[in-house]
Amino acid sequence: MLSQKTMDIIKATAPVLEVTGTEITTKFYQMLFDAHPELLNIFNHTNQKQGRQQTALANAVYAAAVNIERLEAILPAVGKIAHKHRSLGVKPEHYPVVGEFLLKAIKEVLQDGATEEILQAWAEAYGVIADVFISLEKEMYKEAEAIEGGWNGFKEFIITKKVEESSVITSFYLKPADKSALPSYLPGQYITVQLQIPGENYTQNRQYSLSSAYTPDYYRISVKREDEQDPNGTVSPYLHTNLLEGDSIFVSVPAGDFYIDVNDQAPITLISGGVGVTPMYSMLESITQQNSARPVTFIHAARSQAVHAFAKEVAALADSLQNGKSYVVYEQGDNVSDFTGYLTPEILKQIVDQQSSFYVCGPVPFMKAVINALAEIGVPAEQVHYEFFGPAIAI
Template identity: 65%
Template sequence: MLSQKTIDTVKATVPVLEVKGVEITTRFYAMLFEAHPELLNIFNHANQKQGRQQTALANTVYAAAVHIDQLEAIIPAVKKIAHKHRSLGVLPEHYPIVGEYLLKAIKDVLGDAATDDILNAWGEAYGVIADAFISIEKDMYDEASSIEGGWEGFKDFTIAKKEKESSLITSFYLKPVDSENLPEFMPGQYVTVRTQIPGDEYMLNRQYSLSTSYTPDYYRISVKKEAEMDPNGRVSTFLHEELTEGDTLELSVPVGDFFCNIHENQPLTLISGGVGITPMYTMLKSIAEKNTERPVTFIHAARNQDVRAFGEDVQETVSKLTNGKSYIVYEQEGLDGDFTGFINAEVLKQAANLDGDFFVCGPVPFMEAVIQSLTAIGIPAERINFEFFGPAMAIKTEQNE
């Protein structure tokens, strides 16, 4: 339990964190990696270069300060981040290191304004928050290693097959080198892929949704090739252009809190944009195999036919459902789609099943627009589920908006 003095001191830093948060976290990562470069084997270098990791941590620190007297309010955000940490191999021994350099960064950025009282209060608060992460992540690690077919850390997989799905997306069928049966996963979950690119000093990690229903023999991921000059494109280009069938990658046990219970019966609408189709197709296929009576509507947005993935697969899978529907929305005009332009409130009113739950996945602007449209037509927030591809962000609340 935190003392009232600690709570009051931490809360008093909220205004400065709102202004200086990203500066503090940017300084933190610079100091951390200078002292502990081995941690670059864990962190996503692309997110670092784009500033996304710094912003995500700043949001988390800010949310922790706002809710320091009711930390249970940030537990959902903690759990989401913990899924990422478990998939990357963040361990209890990393937390004291992070705490040390976070306090050093606060002192470095704020100077004399970071009094001993403030640093001591944040040190105490960080200890409580770190303990929450460690406890939640321990349960996740225990589950990953104890479930049937599970393992600790990373495991070697062979690329059994590469299959082009569109001009941008290629599927990789990954079989465990040890030929053991793989653990089941919830449709919508992801794995971390870890690889060493020749010439690079550190391992690179990327998280990819599993893109088909469970089989014990292999996992499938479907990767969009990003522009090579884009920081996100380094690994995807390596996968697309350099790795071939027979090469190996390391994978973590599937994890993630964005998934659907395929055995429920309420109507479901799956909405995806671009490569966001990967977890959605897994949900669709899993339901078609186990619960064909469930009403499912599948809505996908793509720029054109050339970049659209899984078109025939979606149609074939939907046909196995008693009450399944699918719609394609092409951004470009003159194509043979169900709608032209973007997924908006009018499209959703015509295509979606407004009585059920919604899952949304795709680029951030796409998700923001879809969620705003769903809200505009009266869908309550508790029926809207979404997945953000990138660092786990602290969820905004009425108190910190």
Template identity: 55%
Template structure:
């Protein structure tokens, strides 16, 4: 428990964090990588370059300050981030390193405003928050190892099969080199791959949703190739994965993730954009195998049919699941899309599209796709009266506040 004096000091720093939060986190990462360049193996280079990791950490520090009187409020976020930490190999000994450089960054940026009292208060708070992460992650590490087919750290897998799903998305079927059983998972979870692309000094870790039902002899992930376009650089690692062939090996951490789409009797609506359909493919394949009679609405948005992955497989799922209502929305359909009537609506997912598909505001809603897509869907659902507690979302950039950004935009 934090002392009352500590709480008061930290709450007094909230206005400062609003102004200087990102400057502090930028300086933090500079200090961290200068002292410990080996940790570049853990962090996404693109997110660092684009400032997304710095902004996300600033949001997390700000949230900790706002909820400092009741840190239990951030436990769901701790579990979500903790799952990614476990898959990345973050260990208890890393937390003192992070604490040292975060406090050092506060001193560097705030200078004389960072009094000994403020630094001491944040040191005390950081110790409690870090311990919450360590405790949650300890359980996750133990679960990953002890489950049937589980393992510790990284395990070598062979690309056994590769399937082109669209112009930009390929599926990779991964089988363990040791030919031993592999851990099961829950629909919505992901694999973490460690990859060393040519010309890059450090290995990179990336998360990819599992896109098939569990309890098979392989894992399937489906990866979008992020090409360079306009002024936006391409995805270094996604392009590297697309250069791999059948027979190549990759290093893989055991399945993880808190975006779990559980089977129950609540009406379910799945909203996906682009490659964000992958966790829903896992769920729907699982539901079809279990002969689920749950009421499900699935609305998928894509640019057009050329980049729409799993079109045939999703149509087959719709035939197998009698209570599945599936709708496809293309932003800019091609002439072929128009001719073959490969979509149900043109433009974007709107309130009318939701209502036509059987919108139930009292149901459960899961969103996955680009961050801008999720902000738009979150805003739309809340405007239509859906309670925030009934909306779940997943994306693989740094942790961000989809809710706050949706309201602001």
């Protein structure tokens, strides 16, 4: 527990962190990697280059400061981050190193404003928060290894099949090299894929949603190919072009807190944009396997039919349900989609049950627009769940 004095100091620094947070976290990562370049084997380099990691960490630090007297308010975010940490292999010994350089960055950016009293308060607060992460992740590591078929860290898998799902998305079917059965996962969860790409100095880790209902025989991920000139285009072009059937990659046990209860019978609406269809397809396929009477609405938005993955499969699964419906929204209109343009409040009001639970996944601008549109038509925030492809924060 933190002393009242410490909490008062942390709260008092919150306005400063709101202004300087990203400057502090940018300096933090620079200093951290200069001293410990081996940690670049854990972090997503693309998120670092684009500044997303720095922003996410700054937001997390600010949230901790604002909620220091009621840290339970940030527990949902802590759980999401802990899942990512476990899937990446973050260990207890990493936390003191991170704490050391976070305090150094605060001192360097705030200079005389970072008094010994302030630094001591943040050291104490960081220690408490780090202990929460370490404890939670310890249990997650135990669960990942104890589950039937589970393992510790990363395990070799073989790419047994590659299937082109659209002009930009390809599915990879993965089987363990040791031919063991695979641990189950919840529909919506992801795996971390670890690659050593020729010419890259450090290991590349990427998290991909599992894009099918669970089967003990294989895992399937469906990856959008990013342009090689794009800052995102390191891993996905390598997967699409260089890795062939029979090649191996390394995978961690499925993780993530964005999933559905397939046994629930309450109405559910699944809304995806672009490659965000991947966890939604896993959810839909899992529901259909239950022969459920649950009302299900599936809505997908894409630029065009050419880039739309799983279009026929989703329509067939929705049709197979007693109370299933599916809709397609294409930005570039044609005679195939149900709606043309963007997914607006007006469209949503026509086709969704506002009493249902909503699950949303896709690019951040898409999700912001959809979440705002749902709020505009009167859907309470607690009914909306979402997952985006990017850092919650890492460490």
